[in-house]
Amino acid sequence: MTTSNVSRRAFIAGAAVAVSALAVGITPRQARAAGEALPHLSDKDPMAKALHYSDNATAVSKAQNPTYKPGDRCSKCRFFQGKPNEASGFAGCQIYPGYSVSAKGWCASYNARA
Numbered sequence: 001m002t003t004s005n006v007s008r009r010a011f012i013a014g015a016a017v018a019v020s021a022l023a024v025g026i027t028p029r030q031a032r033a034a035g036e037a038l039p040h041l042s043d044k045d046p047m048a049k050a051l052h053y054s055d056n057a058t059a060v061s062k063a064q065n066p067t068y069k070p071g072d073r074c075s076k077c078r079f080f081q082g083k084p085n086e087a088s089g090f091a092g093c094q095i096y097p098g099y100s101v102s103a104k105g106w107c108a109s110y111n112a113r114a
C-alpha cells in the first residue's frame with residue numbers, strides 16, 4: 001500500500017465519520033463514547049479479513065504483513081477512537097464504522113498517531 005493510498009483512506013475515513021456524526025446530530029465525543037458499546041469487529045468480517053485485522057496484534061504474521069512492526073496496535077493508531085489506554089479494551093475505528101476494535105488489535109490500515 002502506498003503512502004498516497006493511506007492518506008486518501010485517512011481523509012475519506014475522517015470525512016465519513018464527521019458526516020455520519022453530523023447526520024445523526026451527535027458530537028465526535030459522543031460518537032467516541034458510543035464506539036465502546038458497538039459490537040466487536042470479527043476477523044471473519046469481509047473487510048476485516050481483507051485488511052488482515054486481528055484482535056491480538058502480537059499474533060499478526062510479519063510475513064503476511066510486512067508493514068507490521070512489533071508494538072504497533074490499535075490504541076496507537078490514528079483511526080482508533082478511544083483513549084490510548086482504553087479502559088474497556090475496545091473502541092470505535094474510523095475504518096470499520098458500526099464496530100469496535102480491540103485496543104490490542106491491528107490491521108493493514110494501521111497509521112501511527114502523530
Ligand code: SF4
Nearest residue numbers: 074077080093107110
Ligand atoms: S490498526 Fe487502526 S485502522 Fe486498523 S483496526 Fe486498529 S485502529 Fe482501526
